[in-house]
Amino acid sequence: xxxxxxxxxxxxxxxxxxxxxxxxxxxNSFFTAVSFLCSFCYSVxxxxxxxxxxxLKFTFPIVLFAGIFNMxxxxxxxxxxxxxxxxxxxxxxxxxxxFTGVMIGAVIMWFLSYNEIVTxxxxxxxxxxxxxxxxxxxxxxxxxxxLMIKASDEIKxxxxxxxxETKGLKNTLSRFSALLSISLEKSIETADSMKxxxxxxKKRSFYSAYEFRKSDFAALMLIAVLIIYLFAAGFMEYPQxxxxxxxxxxSIHYFSLILFFVYAxxxxxxxxxxxxxxxxxxxKI
Numbered sequence: 001x002x003x004x005x006x007x008x009x010x011x012x013x014x015x016x017x018x019x020x021x022x023x024x025x026x027x028n029s030f031f032t033a034v035s036f037l038c039s040f041c042y043s044v045x046x047x048x049x050x051x052x053x054x055x056l057k058f059t060f061p062i063v064l065f066a067g068i069f070n071m072x073x074x075x076x077x078x079x080x081x082x083x084x085x086x087x088x089x090x091x092x093x094x095x096x097x098x099f100t101g102v103m104i105g106a107v108i109m110w111f112l113s114y115n116e117i118v119t120x121x122x123x124x125x126x127x128x129x130x131x132x133x134x135x136x137x138x139x140x141x142x143x144x145x146x147l148m149i150k151a152s153d154e155i156k157x158x159x160x161x162x163x164x165e166t167k168g169l170k171n172t173l174s175r176f177s178a179l180l181s182i183s184l185e186k187s188i189e190t191a192d193s194m195k196x197x198x199x200x201x202k203k204r205s206f207y208s209a210y211e212f213r214k215s216d217f218a219a220l221m222l223i224a225v226l227i228i229y230l231f232a233a234g235f236m237e238y239p240q241x242x243x244x245x246x247x248x249x250x251s252i253h254y255f256s257l258i259l260f261f262v263y264a265x266x267x268x269x270x271x272x273x274x275x276x277x278x279x280x281x282x283x284k285i
Contacts, residue, residue: 004267008216009122011223016114018227019264023106026234029241030257032103038264039109045268046116051109059108063101070097076244096243113267125210140190144183151182219270226263230256 004012023035043051070093071081077092155178159171233256242248262269 003273004270005117007219007270008210008212009118009125010212011216011219012117012122013126014220014227015223015266016110016118018223020107020110020114022227022230022234022260023103023110025231028234029099030252031234031260032099032106034257034261035110035264036102036106038261038268039106039113041265042113042267043109045271046113051112054112055105055109059105062108063098063105066101066104067094067098070094070100078245092243092245092247095247122210147186148179148183152179155179155182223263223266226259230260230263233259 019035019039022031040051040055043054047054071089074093074096075088077088077090079091080088081091081094082089152175155175159175233253242250
């Protein structure tokens with residue numbers, strides 16, 4: 001039972017934009033760690049074992065790569081791990097790179113949750129009234145990507161069935177040419193379909209199936225206040241951890257950290273009330 005997805009689309013959209021922006025803009029080690037933990041917990045809530053599998057297959061390698069890459073090509077820090085031909089590789093560079101990788105991993109997992117919650121129809125409900133052309137174009141682009149992935153798999157299966165599937169640049173170019181032809185054909189079909197339906201001939205009407213309720217207004221106010229405060233606190237307290245020349249914790253503003261933790265956990269907190277209600281109803285059966 002996902003209570004968070006039942007809020008008005010503007011709530012979920014604002015939440016994800018805020019948490020992703022806070023994670024990216026303020027490369028704050030404490031914020032980054034909290035964001036990573038909360039994004040993973042919510043991904044597990046939405047996707048279950050798939051989220052854990054994605055974390056092990058993609059996110060952890062990204063974190064390790066960022067740490068090793070920064071250690072190899074950055075030259076600061078006092079604590080030397082090892083030296084190669086006079087070049088020192090330090091703990092500070094490794095730690096800084098790992099935190100950058102954690103930030104990237106957190107952003108990726110938030111975007112995965114975003115794709116699950118803010119679907120194309122919910123996106124249209126947000127921007128369809130004020131920017132209908134942009135909303136339609138964006139939703140079509142999002143739909144276009146999985147269609148092309150599916151078409152690419154179909155082309156690959158067709159080549160295997162015909163016995164013409166080979167490795168190398170020639171085969172890749174052949175598949176790309178077929179995929180490009182399919183995409184152009186689908187674009188023409190879409191344009192003709194929209195033209196036959198009268199798209200662009202006059203001002204479009206707009207319908208939304210989502211009603212803005214009192215609970216949505218309360219959630220909107222809470223999220224807006226938290227975003228404003230956290231951005232202000234981030235500007236005033238950044239950075240809290242220094243990696244040059246040594247790893248040093250300069251300051252910890254516990255109140256801001258707790259508020260960010262509550263903000264990042266908002267979807268799970270909202271779901272908790274639904275889960276408790278569901279368990280109470282099951283116990284009465």
